Amino acid sequence: MVQPSFNSKLPELPESIFTTMSMMAKTENALNLSQGFPDFPPDAKLLDCVHEAMRKDYHQYAPLGGIYPLREQIAEKIERCYGASYHPQKEITVTVGATQAIFTAITAFVYPGDEVIVLKPAYDCYEPTIVANGGRPVLVQMKGKEHQVDWDEVAGCITSKTRMIIINTPHNPSGRVFSREEMQLLENMLKGTDILLVSDEVYEHLVFDGLQHESASRFPDLASRSLVCASFGKTFHVTGWKMGYCAAPEYLMKEFQKIHEFAVFCVNHPLQHALTAYLKNPEHYLGLGKFFEKKRNLFIEGIANSRFKLEPTQGTYFQLLDYSEISEESDVQMAERLTKDYGIASIPISVFNKDLVDNRQLRFCFAKKEETLNKAIDILLKI
Ligand code: PMP
Ligand code: GLN
Numbered sequence: 001m002v003q004p005s006f007n008s009k010l011p012e013l014p015e016s017i018f019t020t021m022s023m024m025a026k027t028e029n030a031l032n033l034s035q036g037f038p039d040f041p042p043d044a045k046l047l048d049c050v051h052e053a054m055r056k057d058y059h060q061y062a063p064l065g066g067i068y069p070l071r072e073q074i075a076e077k078i079e080r081c082y083g084a085s086y087h088p089q090k091e092i093t094v095t096v097g098a099t100q101a102i103f104t105a106i107t108a109f110v111y112p113g114d115e116v117i118v119l120k121p122a123y124d125c126y127e128p129t130i131v132a133n134g135g136r137p138v139l140v141q142m143k144g145k146e147h148q149v150d151w152d153e154v155a156g157c158i159t160s161k162t163r164m165i166i167i168n169t170p171h172n173p174s175g176r177v178f179s180r181e182e183m184q185l186l187e188n189m190l191k192g193t194d195i196l197l198v199s200d201e202v203y204e205h206l207v208f209d210g211l212q213h214e215s216a217s218r219f220p221d222l223a224s225r226s227l228v229c230a231s232f233g234k235t236f237h238v239t240g241w242k243m244g245y246c247a248a249p250e251y252l253m254k255e256f257q258k259i260h261e262f263a264v265f266c267v268n269h270p271l272q273h274a275l276t277a278y279l280k281n282p283e284h285y286l287g288l289g290k291f292f293e294k295k296r297n298l299f300i301e302g303i304a305n306s307r308f309k310l311e312p313t314q315g316t317y318f319q320l321l322d323y324s325e326i327s328e329e330s331d332v333q334m335a336e337r338l339t340k341d342y343g344i345a346s347i348p349i350s351v352f353n354k355d356l357v358d359n360r361q362l363r364f365c366f367a368k369k370e371e372t373l374n375k376a377i378d379i380l381l382k383i
Helices: 017-027 044-055 068-082 097-109 126-132 151-156 180-190 250-263 269-279 288-302 331-342 370-382
Strands: 092-095 115-120 136-141 162-168 196-200 226-231 244-247 318-322 361-365
Touching: 017 331, 044 269, 068 092, 068 244, 068 269, 092 097, 092 250, 097 126, 097 162, 097 196, 097 226, 097 244, 097 250, 115 126, 126 136, 151 180, 162 180, 288 318, 288 370, 331 361
Parallel strands: 115 136, 115 162, 162 196, 196 226
Antiparallel strands: 092 244, 226 244, 318 361
């Protein structure tokens, strides 16, 4: 059979590091602290809401942008947390996780030849989506092991072709939480330009040590050009549900929905009802920072006497560990050896960096039961 020939839209796409490491963890029977997902069940109350919704008559298509009561709950949550007002009907769309929100935001606005500034290390879904749309990712590496953003460098990358900037705070994989000053700098940088912002805020509720999540929606000029993407999967320990949303001003949301309509048309209907009921109690998300801070503290206090070096993560459920005093190996080799020889899987950071820069840091997910964290601590103390 002669296969039709074509040019791949993504010819150089390696296997996702999350797939690689999770599969390695499975075959090696290792503790899996690589891919970011909790190993504990979601709140039983949330599951009750799902059971209730499933028994009702919600088995056919939902409205394109999501059911109105859920969009209302989302708008209230944003207002409560960030003091920003979004119209439930015109400015919020329920999506298949944050991944589809980000995909749709990029696809709606990026034309062939457009440039999109991406801060590295970057979560893996931004660049392929930009490239598949004919855009060109312009990569700006965050500096050193602390992952500081050089905002002057970002400003220096802006050209007449810059269509969009993508940011992610709290930041995966570094755990950095962007400060108010940084967001204001960005706001001023973009003032008067036609540049849009995609703000990936999937870890919005996972912020520690009294820091505050500085959502793009808090800054009026920034919000007026932003598509804010969020994830119920991350927020409610249900990454397998793939439920999320995008919030943006009406003139952007109109375009977003044109792509959303033909990507998915609408999203799982009964789960939207379940989330609506669950969101009515703000404690279900306001307590998450403390919940995960405890887990972070258990983890970092447990390994305080190990040979790894660390800065306590500011947000997300990831902790970076620096192994430079333990080994000269590359982070990819180190992650593989720890999985195979010590039975603990992590994520090497270099794969997210510009030019695969290797700072000898591994990412560990601490969204785990105490029992799992204790096992991880025992292993890490032996390395
Ligand atoms: N952005 C970041 C930074 C992430 O870590 C993830 C992984 N959950 C996503 C987006 C995708 O979120 P979702 O699983 O809701 O598609
Ligand atoms: N967001 C998850 C992480 O950073 C991975 C999601 C995925 O496997 N694509 O670990």
